Amino acid sequence: MKIKNIAFIGLGNMGFYMAKHLVKKKYKIFPYDINKNNLKIFYDTTKIKKENFLNSIEKIDCVILMVPSSKEVNDIIFKNNKLSQKLKKNSIIIDMSTSIPTETLKIGKKLNQKKIKFYDCPVAGGVKFAKTGELTLFFGGTKKNNEIVRVLECFGKIIWCGKLGSGHSLKALNNFINASILNTYLEAITTAFKFGIKKNFLINAIDQATTGKNHPYFKKIKDGILMKNYNSGFTLNLLTKDVQIANDLIKKYVKNATISSNILNLLKKSKNKLGKNSDQLKLYKMWSNKI
Numbered sequence: 001m002k003i004k005n006i007a008f009i010g011l012g013n014m015g016f017y018m019a020k021h022l023v024k025k026k027y028k029i030f031p032y033d034i035n036k037n038n039l040k041i042f043y044d045t046t047k048i049k050k051e052n053f054l055n056s057i058e059k060i061d062c063v064i065l066m067v068p069s070s071k072e073v074n075d076i077i078f079k080n081n082k083l084s085q086k087l088k089k090n091s092i093i094i095d096m097s098t099s100i101p102t103e104t105l106k107i108g109k110k111l112n113q114k115k116i117k118f119y120d121c122p123v124a125g126g127v128k129f130a131k132t133g134e135l136t137l138f139f140g141g142t143k144k145n146n147e148i149v150r151v152l153e154c155f156g157k158i159i160w161c162g163k164l165g166s167g168h169s170l171k172a173l174n175n176f177i178n179a180s181i182l183n184t185y186l187e188a189i190t191t192a193f194k195f196g197i198k199k200n201f202l203i204n205a206i207d208q209a210t211t212g213k214n215h216p217y218f219k220k221i222k223d224g225i226l227m228k229n230y231n232s233g234f235t236l237n238l239l240t241k242d243v244q245i246a247n248d249l250i251k252k253y254v255k256n257a258t259i260s261s262n263i264l265n266l267l268k269k270s271k272n273k274l275g276k277n278s279d280q281l282k283l284y285k286m287w288s289n290k291i
Helices: 015-024 036-046 053-059 070-079 101-113 126-134 146-152 166-195 199-207 215-222 236-252 258-274 280-287
Strands: 005-008 030-031 062-065 094-096 117-120 137-142 155-161
Touching: 005 117, 015 030, 015 036, 015 126, 015 146, 015 236, 030 053, 036 126, 062 070, 062 199, 094 101, 094 146, 101 166, 101 236, 117 166, 126 137, 126 166, 137 146, 137 166, 146 155, 155 166, 166 199, 166 215, 166 236, 166 258, 166 280, 199 215, 236 258, 236 280, 258 280
Parallel strands: 005 030, 005 062, 062 094, 094 117, 137 155
Antiparallel strands: none
């Protein structure tokens, strides 16, 4: 099915810019947000015609959800907006929220009975890359579909993850890995500094060791914390949310999985002390006792 008319639900910090990319690519957009001010600003900045997507539901080919969690996704589809009852057959719903994989599977099963196609595609990269259209997208639920590819490429790079729920799973697990590596580095560099090792010797040693060559080191440690730059654009609250999803998934399939539980507890403690909207790089203050 050709995708022309898209309902975009969730014009928050990231969704606002993502929806604007669709407008630029000449898709017909039906935006919606429970925050009426967000919706007003979107119409004011894009100058598109104001239309209620529920009043035009028969035109909608694809619905994109960029909301906080599985709860909101479930409410929009089955309760508040009742998309499952109103969308035409073979229409598409893409959940780009940070949702729980097991809930995604339940929603997909229900929608399949209604002949509505459901895919998961959470994003990584934060507001910075939402603005530039350079997000990383974890897509689950189907093989490559040219119409879906055209839509998603408006937002960034697509990583194909497999069956439904795999996108939400891999995004959470990926951030669990990142959180684990970040805290491993923080424990090590805090120890090095307290031992009296100078920063330039520390960086030189890590740079020449094979264990030092990874994304969290270059982006978060070397160019971030060690340069006293604590603005990665990703909050402790969001990181904790992802690791919680990963931890729940890991415990379902792996016995005695202590690493994810320990990282989750550390993040929760840090969030309580530093504030949920603190940048993830301010975890260094916890390790260095500078709070």
